[in-house]
Amino acid sequence: MHSPEELTQRFRARGLKVTPQRQAVFRALFNNDMHPTADAVYAQVAEQMPTISLRTVYQTLNDLTEMGEILHLELGTGSARFDANVEQHHHHLVCEGCGLVRDVDADLSSLQFSSVLPTGFRVSETEILLRGRCESC
Amino acid sequence: MHSPEELTQRFRARGLKVTPQRQAVFRALFNNDMHPTADAVYAQVAEQMPTISLRTVYQTLNDLTEMGEILHLELGTGSARFDANVEQHHHHLVCEGCGLVRDVDADLSSLQFSSVLPTGFRVSETEILLRGRCESC
């Protein structure tokens, strides 16, 4: 995602207002590779801004997702994870014990689909998910 | 998954009882490649057995999943999908329009992960998800 300063520009360019709440969410996500849930973002922001509501965090996360600044991931961990790394295409590794998510690069160029895809199906995204257990789980 | 008759044996062998409700769920899933939701299974079974409860369908689906007879899939479509094909390892294709799910075979043997996995991480499953739009969406 872009820096909080750049996001301020981009939000205004879209006619969206830049509030202290939104800036706090920007800062919580910038350079964050934890793939936090909405609730985790809320918890982090609420430390500095106890009056913010979970609803506002969801709203801002949805706005950022629509703008392509973050990725909304559904990894089967019960709640959505948000990924601030949209610069380089990558895949994910999920610990089934503690829910840890990590980015993983993979070379897809050699991938072959041996069965024919349904006629007319247009693939927009190829996603690889590695499930397993991390060292401490 | 195994046939309804074989499932009857396997449930009894585990000390689980075989009720008409469970048999109806067995039949609804056998040779079913629709990847239905719990609610879809319920709807299908309820046609023949209107008194069955959604709770019982969930219970039986969970039992079958624990026994490895079906797969519980979380594909980001809002609700879990159940896959009766556990015989051959495969991947999935999801239509983001209508929620259609189809099995896809893929050759993973050449897949290379260019970044190092976290030390001590044990991968138990490699899952490929193709998202896109089917012909009618």
Add this chain to the structure above:
DNA sequence: TTCCTTATCAACAATGTTTGCAAACTAGCT
């Protein structure tokens, strides 16, 4: 700076999926 328009905030209610619970019931054994 002040005003004004419009988007946003916060609290609450509502939705949808899945699970917990307790009482009534039944499969399968004797």
Add this chain to the structure above:
DNA sequence: AGCTAGTTTGCAAACATTGTTGATAAGGAA
């Protein structure tokens, strides 16, 4: 037929997420 442990059911609750609405604040213009 009777016993008993496992099942079913209906309802409530948990959980993540979204809808709603009066009050509030941001940002542009004067």
